[in-house]
Amino acid sequence: TSENFEFKVLATDGKARRGEITMPRGTIRTPAFMPVGTAGTVKAMYMDQVKDLGADIILGNTYHLMLRPGAERVARLGGLHEFGGWQGPILTDSGGFQVMSLAQLRKLTEQGVTFRSHIDGRAYEMSPERSIEIQGLLDSDIQMQLDECTALPASFNVMQKAMELSLRWAERCKVAFGDQPGKAMFGIVQGGDNVQLREQSAQALKDMDLKGYAVGGLAVGEPQQVMLDMLDVTCPILPHEKPRYLMGVGTPDDMLKSVARGIDMFDCVMPTRAGRHGLAFTRRGKVNLRNARHAEDHRPLDEMSTCPASSQYSRAYLHHLVKSNEALGGMLLTWNNLHYYQYLMQGIRDAIEAGRFNDFFEETTAEWAKG
Numbered sequence: 001t002s003e004n005f006e007f008k009v010l011a012t013d014g015k016a017r018r019g020e021i022t023m024p025r026g027t028i029r030t031p032a033f034m035p036v037g038t039a040g041t042v043k044a045m046y047m048d049q050v051k052d053l054g055a056d057i058i059l060g061n062t063y064h065l066m067l068r069p070g071a072e073r074v075a076r077l078g079g080l081h082e083f084g085g086w087q088g089p090i091l092t093d094s095g096g097f098q099v100m101s102l103a104q105l106r107k108l109t110e111q112g113v114t115f116r117s118h119i120d121g122r123a124y125e126m127s128p129e130r131s132i133e134i135q136g137l138l139d140s141d142i143q144m145q146l147d148e149c150t151a152l153p154a155s156f157n158v159m160q161k162a163m164e165l166s167l168r169w170a171e172r173c174k175v176a177f178g179d180q181p182g183k184a185m186f187g188i189v190q191g192g193d194n195v196q197l198r199e200q201s202a203q204a205l206k207d208m209d210l211k212g213y214a215v216g217g218l219a220v221g222e223p224q225q226v227m228l229d230m231l232d233v234t235c236p237i238l239p240h241e242k243p244r245y246l247m248g249v250g251t252p253d254d255m256l257k258s259v260a261r262g263i264d265m266f267d268c269v270m271p272t273r274a275g276r277h278g279l280a281f282t283r284r285g286k287v288n289l290r291n292a293r294h295a296e297d298h299r300p301l302d303e304m305s306t307c308p309a310s311s312q313y314s315r316a317y318l319h320h321l322v323k324s325n326e327a328l329g330g331m332l333l334t335w336n337n338l339h340y341y342q343y344l345m346q347g348i349r350d351a352i353e354a355g356r357f358n359d360f361f362e363e364t365t366a367e368w369a370k371g
């Protein structure tokens with residue numbers, strides 16, 4: 001660990017990077033997958049399990065936590081780490097995306113966004129300054145700028161206005177964040193699916209000399225190739241020696257292809273949400289435990305896995321739990337899925353170090369097809 005925020009690229013293989021971020025609360029091995037802990041909990045998991053399966057950092061959401069239990073309340077209770085029992089680094093999203101996707105009666109101006117809570121309809125306003133203030137009250141280690149997320153498809157003009165507003169908000173967040181050595185504030189590249197806007201956004205954020213850079217406004221329903229094309233444009237402009245975080249991504253396939261284009265950090269609700277809905281990610285592809293074909297299949301999901309959820313329960317039992325909507329079903333599949341995601345990230349990190357990422361990519365995708 002270090003009293004500062006330091007990112008080092010330890011090895012490269014093509015555009016793929018193996019690195020590490022050292023911070024006071026711990027070291028983040030990259031490429032990294034961050035389990036989503038939206039409301040201060042990784043749903044259906046104990047934090048000890050999350051740690052044991054290899055996660056170095058988790059994600060929390062400003063939007064959800066400011067509505068409930070409230071940022072000032074979390075601060076009075078010692079901050080998010082103390083509150084939820086996660087002692088490693090926490091990255092918090094700024095609320096930009098969640099306000100646009102969850103809140104009601106949103107009104108966006110240069111100053112910020114006003115909205116009503118999707119929980120109880122109470123009115124709130126969120127400015128870049130307030131978002132950074134909330135993330136500070138949560139004692140977040142990596143804080144995201146407040147940005148305007150446009151849904152795709154959108155007109156050039158809409159994407160341009162949102163990208164330019166997000167740049168002005170990045171400046172205001174940088175000022176509001178100030179100088180906090182052991183913490184970081186990341187900018188977010190916007191620009192929709194437009195090459196020029198993406199280039200402008202990345203270049204302008206690079207000139208702000210921030211500690212890290214997220215690529216946002218993607219994984220909002222656009223085809224995977226559009227997302228990958230935007231990475232091909234954005235990553236080469238971003239500074240080599242700063243971490244790159246692709247927000248909201250993604251499936252194992254998304255992550256392999258994004259690592260190949262220079263991405264270092266990921267977060268996605270896929271493994272946890274899919275787990276609660278009966279979908280298992282395994283080294284041999286996806287397994288839908290709702291399917292009747294598992295009803296008398298005594299094999300575990302993956303007998304070779306070191307995760308008990310994957311090796312010590314039959315598919316038949318998991319099928320029964322899922323069909324019966326038993327709490328244990330979501331618990332075991334969430335555990336399996338997060339374990340698989342960390343197993344995949346470990347394989348990616350090892351492969352880059354060994355200079356064999358392309359081979360790993362081929363082997364891994366071929367194994368998924370085996371089923």
Ligand SMILES: CNc1nc2cc3c(cc2[nH]1)N=C(N)NC3
Binds near residue numbers: 096144149216218
């Ligand atoms: C699930 N897809 C997804 N795309 C995102 C894009 C963004 C984000 C969160 C996301 N999640 N948070 C932001 N503050 N901005 C961009």
